[in-house]
Amino acid sequence: MESPTRNPEMIHVVSKTDNRQHTVVNIPPSLDQTLPASSLRAQPVLLGLTSNNLSYARGGDLLHWWKTYPVPPTTPSGYNDQSSWGIVPAWGYATVTESSIPGILPDSLIWGYWPTATSPTLLRLEPRDLEGHWVEVSSHRQQLMPIYNRYEQTHPDEEKNLDERAWCALFRGVWVAGYLLNEYVFSPDPRAREPVHPLGAASKLPWSADDADLSSAVVMVLGASTKVARSFLWCLFDRPKESRPLGLVQVTSSPGALQEVADRKGWRVLSRTLAYTEIDQATRWIEGLQPSKVVIVDCGARDHVLHQICRNLQGSELRLCKTVIVQMGGQQKVYTTEEVQAARAAMQSLGKIQYNTSAIQDTVIDREGAGTYFGKVSHRWKEWLADRASAIPDMKLVWGQGIAGAMGIYGGWEKLSNGAVRPEEGLVYAL
Ligand SMILES: NC(=O)c1ccc[n+]([C@@H]2O[C@H](COP(=O)([O-])OP(=O)(O)OC[C@H]3O[C@@H](n4cnc5c(N)ncnc54)[C@H](OP(=O)(O)O)[C@@H]3O)[C@@H](O)[C@H]2O)c1
Structure with a gap:
C-alpha cells in the first residue's frame, strides 16, 4: 500500500557566524523514527518573532541557545554541520503529535520554546513542581538556562481564542x-x-x-x-x-x-x-x-x-x-x-x-515556591492580556504563514535582521 502524502518538514537555519545568512531546508519525516519512553513529539503551530530571537542567535554559543535544537543529522549536506548552522528557537505553541508520557495526550497544546520548523520535534519531559508544568531533561539541553527548558500544558480556555494565543506567542516570552x-x-x-x-x-x-x-x-x-x-x-x-x-x-x-x-x-x-x-x-x-x-x-x-x-x-x-x-x-x-x-x-x-x-525567575521560585510565583505571574499576565488594547493601542498582529518565503519565518528573519519591523508590528506565524 502506498504511504499517505505528507507535507514536507522544513527547518529555518541560520549561519552561526553571520546571522544575516539564512535559508529554509526540507528534512526527511521524523515520524519514521520510534518514539522513546517519557517523550513526545510536538509540531510548532504558532510562533512569535521579535528582536529577542536575534539575541538567541547572537548569544547562541555563549548562552547555549544553539543547543536547544541542533540541526538534525538528516539535514541536507551543506546545512548539516552543527558548528556552522543552527535553528533559532521561538516562543509559542506546539501540538503534540505522539506521546509516551502519561498525562500528555496527542493533540494537546503546549506552551514553550520551539524550533522555527514545521517538523514534529522530540522532547524528553519530566513533571516538575506544578501540575501542567514539565521540564526538558535531554542531556544536550542541560546548559540552557532553566526558563528555556520549562513547558506548560495549556488550559482548554486558552485554546479557544486564537487572537489571545497569538498575543501570547508574541509577548509572553519577553x-x-x-x-x-x-x-x-x-x-x-x-x-x-x-x-x-x-x-x-x-x-x-x-x-x-x-x-x-x-x-x-x-x-x-x-x-x-x-x-x-x-x-x-x-x-x-x-x-x-x-x-x-x-x-x-x-x-x-x-x-x-x-x-x-x-x-x-x-x-x-x-x-x-x-x-x-x-x-x-x-x-x-x-x-x-x-x-x-x-x-x-x-x-x-x-x-x-x-x-x-x-x-x-x-x-x-x-x-x-x-x-x-x-x-x-x-x-x-x-x-x-x-x-x-x-x-x-x-x-x-x-x-x-x-x-x-x-x-x-529561578531566585523567585526558590524563595516563594513555584505555585505562588506562577500563580502571581499568570494572574498579572491575564490582566495585561485583558488590558492590551489600552496598554499597546498602536500595536497590531502581522500574521505570517509557514517557514519559507517572504510571508514565512524566512521573511520575518529578513525583516528583523534589517531592523525593518516597525514598533507597532508584531510578527506571528501560523505553521
Ligand atoms: N536580558 C533579558 O533577560 C531579556 C529579556 C527579554 C528581552 N531581552 C532583550 O531586549 C531586547 C528587546 O527585545 P524585544 O523582543 O522586546 O524587542 P522588539 O519588540 O522586537 O523591539 C522592537 C523595537 O526595537 C527598537 N529598535 C532598536 N533599534 C532598532 C533598529 N535598528 N531598527 C528597528 N527597531 C529598532 C524599536 O524601538 P524604539 O523605536 O522604541 O527604539 C522597535 O520598536 C532584545 O535585545 C532582547 O533580546 C532581554
Whole structure:
C-alpha cells in the first residue's frame, strides 16, 4: 500500500557566524523514527518573532541557545554541520503529535520554546513542581538556562481564542522580563520583599532595598517601544503613588503613541517621551526633579544613544547623583563582530548591569515556591492580556504563514535582521 502524502518538514537555519545568512531546508519525516519512553513529539503551530530571537542567535554559543535544537543529522549536506548552522528557537505553541508520557495526550497544546520548523520535534519531559508544568531533561539541553527548558500544558480556555494565543506567542516570552524587573528588582515595596539583583541571587552580587527603591529616582527607558520595555512600563504605571519614581523618560522612535499611553495611565506630569533626536532635552527636565539617582533601562537603544545620554548627565548637575544602567537587550539588528566587541566593552566602561530573566525567575521560585510565583505571574499576565488594547493601542498582529518565503519565518528573519519591523508590528506565524 502506498504511504499517505505528507507535507514536507522544513527547518529555518541560520549561519552561526553571520546571522544575516539564512535559508529554509526540507528534512526527511521524523515520524519514521520510534518514539522513546517519557517523550513526545510536538509540531510548532504558532510562533512569535521579535528582536529577542536575534539575541538567541547572537548569544547562541555563549548562552547555549544553539543547543536547544541542533540541526538534525538528516539535514541536507551543506546545512548539516552543527558548528556552522543552527535553528533559532521561538516562543509559542506546539501540538503534540505522539506521546509516551502519561498525562500528555496527542493533540494537546503546549506552551514553550520551539524550533522555527514545521517538523514534529522530540522532547524528553519530566513533571516538575506544578501540575501542567514539565521540564526538558535531554542531556544536550542541560546548559540552557532553566526558563528555556520549562513547558506548560495549556488550559482548554486558552485554546479557544486564537487572537489571545497569538498575543501570547508574541509577548509572553519577553513580558515576564518586564514584570520581574518591576516586581522584584525594583520592587514597589523593597523593605517588605527582599529585592533581587538583575543577575539573580545565584550571582551573589549585592542588591539592597536602597538599590531597589525608585521613590527618589528618575527612570529612563531606552528603546521604549520594544515589547520588553512596554511590559515593564505597563507594570511601572500601576505602582502605588508612594513607590513611583519622581519622573519617567521614555526614549523611542515612536514617541506619540507611547506618551499617549503614559497620559492615559495618569503619568502626564510625571513623564516625558522623546524621540532619539530629542535626547538632549532630557537632562534639564531631570535636573528639575532633583533625583538622588537616575536608573537607565536599556532595552536596545540605537547606536550611540546611551553614550550621548551618559555624556549629558556627566556634563550637568546630575553628575553628582548615582547612575544605574540595567542592560536589558541589544538593538534590532545583526551585529558585526566588531559591534559585539564594542557592546561588551561598553558594558565595562559604562558600568552596565546585565539583566537575566531566567536567573531572577529561578531566585523567585526558590524563595516563594513555584505555585505562588506562577500563580502571581499568570494572574498579572491575564490582566495585561485583558488590558492590551489600552496598554499597546498602536500595536497590531502581522500574521505570517509557514517557514519559507517572504510571508514565512524566512521573511520575518529578513525583516528583523534589517531592523525593518516597525514598533507597532508584531510578527506571528501560523505553521
Ligand atoms: N536580558 C533579558 O533577560 C531579556 C529579556 C527579554 C528581552 N531581552 C532583550 O531586549 C531586547 C528587546 O527585545 P524585544 O523582543 O522586546 O524587542 P522588539 O519588540 O522586537 O523591539 C522592537 C523595537 O526595537 C527598537 N529598535 C532598536 N533599534 C532598532 C533598529 N535598528 N531598527 C528597528 N527597531 C529598532 C524599536 O524601538 P524604539 O523605536 O522604541 O527604539 C522597535 O520598536 C532584545 O535585545 C532582547 O533580546 C532581554
